[in-house]
Amino acid sequence: MSVTAHAPIPTERDERWHYAPLDEINARMERSVAPCGDVPTSVTPMLIDAMVGATGARLVFVNGMHTAELSDCHQLPAGVRCDVSNTSGGGGPPVATVTVDEGVRFEEPLRVVHVAVPDADAVKSLLSRARTIIELGTDAHAVVVETFGGLDGSRASTMTESSTTIRLGDRAELAYYRIQIEALDATHVGHTLIDQGADSSVGMTSVTLGGDIARNAIHVHLDGPGARADLAGIAVTGGHQRHDTVVTIDHAASRCTSNQRFNGVVDDHGRGAFSGEIVVQPGTTGTDAHQSSRNLVLDPNAEADARPWLRILADDVRCTHGATVGRLDDDALHYLRSRGIPLVAARAMLIDAFLRNVTDSIAHEAVRAHVAALVTSAASEASEASTRATRPAWPVEHP
Amino acid sequence: MTSNMVEDLVEREYAFGFHSDVDTELAPKGLSEDVVRLISAKKDEPDWLLEWRLGALRHFLTLVEPKWPNLQYPPIDYQDMHYWAAPKPKPQLASLDEVDPEIRATFDKLGISLDEQKRLSGVAVDAILDSVSVATTFKKTLAEAGVIFCSFSDAVREHPDLVRKYLGSVVGYRDNFFAALNSAVFSDGSFCFIPAGVRCPMELSTYFRINAAQTGQFERTLIIAEEGASVSYLEGCTAPMRDENQLHAAVVELIALDDASIKYSTVQNWYPGDADGKGGIYNFVTKRGRCAGARSKISWTQVETGSAITWKYPSVILQGDDSVGEFYSVAVTTNYQQADTGTKMIHIGRNTRSTILSKGISAGHAQNTYRGLVKILRSATGARNHTRCDSLLIGADCGAHTFPYVEVKNDTAQVEHEASTSKISEDQLFYCRQRGLTEEDASTMIVNGFCREVFDELPMEYAVEAQALMRVSLEGAVG
Numbered sequence: 114m115s116v117t118a119h120a121p122i123p124t125e126r127d128e129r130w131h132y133a134p135l136d137e138i139n140a141r142m143e144r145s146v147a148p149c150g151d152v153p154t155s156v157t158p159m160l161i162d163a164m165v166g167a168t169g170a171r172l173v174f175v176n177g178m179h180t181a182e183l184s185d186c187h188q189l190p191a192g193v194r195c196d197v198s199n200t201s202g203g204g205g206p207p208v209a210t211v212t213v214d215e216g217v218r219f220e221e222p223l224r225v226v227h228v229a230v231p232d233a234d235a236v237k238s239l240l241s242r243a244r245t246i247i248e249l250g251t252d253a254h255a256v257v258v259e260t261f262g263g264l265d266g267s268r269a270s271t272m273t274e275s276s277t278t279i280r281l282g283d284r285a286e287l288a289y290y291r292i293q294i295e296a297l298d299a300t301h302v303g304h305t306l307i308d309q310g311a312d313s314s315v316g317m318t319s320v321t322l323g324g325d326i327a328r329n330a331i332h333v334h335l336d337g338p339g340a341r342a343d344l345a346g347i348a349v350t351g352g353h354q355r356h357d358t359v360v361t362i363d364h365a366a367s368r369c370t371s372n373q374r375f376n377g378v379v380d381d382h383g384r385g386a387f388s389g390e391i392v393v394q395p396g397t398t399g400t401d402a403h404q405s406s407r408n409l410v411l412d413p414n415a416e417a418d419a420r421p422w423l424r425i426l427a428d429d430v431r432c433t434h435g436a437t438v439g440r441l442d443d444d445a446l447h448y449l450r451s452r453g454i455p456l457v458a459a460r461a462m463l464i465d466a467f468l469r470n471v472t473d474s475i476a477h478e479a480v481r482a483h484v485a486a487l488v489t490s491a492a493s494e495a496s497e498a499s500t501r502a503t504r505p506a507w508p509v510e511h512p
Numbered sequence: 513m514t515s516n517m518v519e520d521l522v523e524r525e526y527a528f529g530f531h532s533d534v535d536t537e538l539a540p541k542g543l544s545e546d547v548v549r550l551i552s553a554k555k556d557e558p559d560w561l562l563e564w565r566l567g568a569l570r571h572f573l574t575l576v577e578p579k580w581p582n583l584q585y586p587p588i589d590y591q592d593m594h595y596w597a598a599p600k601p602k603p604q605l606a607s608l609d610e611v612d613p614e615i616r617a618t619f620d621k622l623g624i625s626l627d628e629q630k631r632l633s634g635v636a637v638d639a640i641l642d643s644v645s646v647a648t649t650f651k652k653t654l655a656e657a658g659v660i661f662c663s664f665s666d667a668v669r670e671h672p673d674l675v676r677k678y679l680g681s682v683v684g685y686r687d688n689f690f691a692a693l694n695s696a697v698f699s700d701g702s703f704c705f706i707p708a709g710v711r712c713p714m715e716l717s718t719y720f721r722i723n724a725a726q727t728g729q730f731e732r733t734l735i736i737a738e739e740g741a742s743v744s745y746l747e748g749c750t751a752p753m754r755d756e757n758q759l760h761a762a763v764v765e766l767i768a769l770d771d772a773s774i775k776y777s778t779v780q781n782w783y784p785g786d787a788d789g790k791g792g793i794y795n796f797v798t799k800r801g802r803c804a805g806a807r808s809k810i811s812w813t814q815v816e817t818g819s820a821i822t823w824k825y826p827s828v829i830l831q832g833d834d835s836v837g838e839f840y841s842v843a844v845t846t847n848y849q850q851a852d853t854g855t856k857m858i859h860i861g862r863n864t865r866s867t868i869l870s871k872g873i874s875a876g877h878a879q880n881t882y883r884g885l886v887k888i889l890r891s892a893t894g895a896r897n898h899t900r901c902d903s904l905l906i907g908a909d910c911g912a913h914t915f916p917y918v919e920v921k922n923d924t925a926q927v928e929h930e931a932s933t934s935k936i937s938e939d940q941l942f943y944c945r946q947r948g949l950t951e952e953d954a955s956t957m958i959v960n961g962f963c964r965e966v967f968d969e970l971p972m973e974y975a976v977e978a979q980a981l982m983r984v985s986l987e988g989a990v991g
Contacts, residue, residue, distance in 0.1 A: 126580075128580075395908075395909070395911075396908075408920070410920055410922070410923040410925070411923060412923055413890070413922065413923050413924075414890075415921075415923060416919070416920060416921045417918075417920045418917070418918060418919045418920070419916075419917075419918040419929070420915075420916065420917050420918070421914075421929065421931070422913075422914060422915050422916070423903075423912070423913060423914040423931065423933055424911075424913045425903070425905070425911060425912045425913060425933050426910075426911040427905075427908060428905035428906065428907055428908050428910065428935045429908070429935060430905070430933060430935070431932075431933075431934050432932065432933040432934070433930070433931065433932045433933075434914070434929075434930070434931050434932075435929065435930045435931070436916070436918055436927075436928075436929040436930075437926075437927065437928045438918060438920040438925060438926070438927040439925070439926045439927070439928075440923050440924060440925075440926075
């Protein structure tokens, strides 16, 4: 198992938490209460359909509690299971388990949905815990979409603490999409741990749009020789949002390949951070690891931070990383505007293109369409917010 | 600090019966106000400087040694050290034949002239090339241009106002653990002042080579370039330096006013310890420049091949509008050497630009780390940074690490960072060997090519020596 699974409680001196407002997260956690009672009536099957953009097999949790009437896992083929198990002792949260047996290939997306709903009457925010375990046997193949959604608060907000553990057998293949679209006042602290067997491959795309404070930590442990991890992600950070994406890829075996592509857009007073770390353990050979972090700053008050790290303890490696921070290309903007496209739309187009660059590689068509819709609406919101805020780059257009 | 407190302290000193014995050759072990007072008294310093040292000491005593760098070394007992010793004259040797043959061989490989070899090893120099008289000529040229270049102690005596105005203005004693230590007990160092509009008539490196002084382990350098002035300064030497002090905590402060430019080059080849990692210098340095004026420029170039541990981040605070910061670095670690080095570029002024180019080479069991920060503050409209750091690994047991931080708070900034890590390309090696080069020659050639862009930034004569130095440093690591 990887080190992070046993990591001590983070402190502000912990480099992995460098850009996360740890004090604020702790304070919010202190102030939160565990949810109890029934599923709020506001959560309907239609709402879930809209949230995930599809029907089909799914496990639904509302405030950390499994909701059988919203879930649907009855028509799965042999060897594919979506279950809920309670951790021993009964004190822990229920765990969503997605299992695909040895040699089984299942192409349809399996969905795990966590919905955070604030308590309409309470002042305190609700703290829910989301636990998911995804296991693929040898030669298995699956597509899993995990969605973290939420409803806007009344007076109180929500806090979600999530942990997803993924284990891949030898030669297993998983496409995993993590979509976080919680309410804009929500707090989200997520952790994804991926353990890979020999020659297994994971393609993960993470979409971070929601949450007031949202931390998305991904730890990939390339444990078997020849394992491959392709990670992509986007984050759109506006308002007073703070998004922190932390990726660690641990090359513990030889001949492993990893690739990271993360694009971030910050506007308004948002603060987006990307920390990526490639670790190559001693004694490994034939490592190929790449990482790129591109960031777009749209507003004078926004902040983008990047921390692309390499920690390399073997010599037979090819590792590269690149990080850029900049604004929209004036030439491209001028080109679009000279063809009669209004400023807001032109900016939205460019932001959309910048983000789609990452999400267009999603292999599953329905998932790609759903993510594209999310990205386009996020891009147009970011464009509107930042066009209002920034001074025009050249004389204001005629009404 | 109030004057009452000062008086209290003065009285307490007497209460303990301490006498500053000016004839003492060695301060007692440990760090205390008494020791700081002794150092200050030895150097006949004014009261304000003593107070400054004491302030630094009091602050130092509240600090805990930082543990965040990617370095492994046994704990240092700061109370088990002598903080002042009378400068010892080097033993005079009758001829070069008495010099350690290993060192002589290195001198030859580096292509250092015989006269200079003699001077570096402390052989009595003959009358024809008297280094003292050459130094005097240089001093005259500098004085004619109005450049002040002297030891720090001399500067305190002769130009106290300048020293007082600028000392600690870039690296204050509250800056960090080692800066506080240095501020309390600094032994000596260099002071350089280029008045407005003066282009320093010579590379200060040239002067330095003739007049290499023993500055002790807590060196302090202060360079000020006034409006429109420019200077190129070289610290160190390609020749291997043996030194009995294991811990070196130096502070270098550069200040560039409007349109001024300072180029600071370092070639560091201190004793790195033996092949098993025993011994060697700990080089924990705080170097920072402040581009205080508009259109000013500060450029750091460093070639780090020595020291068991190198821990330093020559940085630039880009305060003036349109100011420029540069950092070019080659860090070579072999055997059990460790380096955690890089830079910080803090963009404050408008249209400030910075370039970072770092080349790390790691061989044997060494660990080489680049750590850098590029920070664009809200006020730095139109700021621009380009960073490239490449690492080369030679051997399976070494490590190369890259820890950059990019923090951008301005939407008009453009920041790019790129890095790569790999071993010497088999194809390149094969190509060279095909043409009859030995594996070692081929590797050295490739490594020199890898470092080329940084060597180009060095003053010419050092660029040549740096290439030779690279070969000497990597001897046995390749092939």
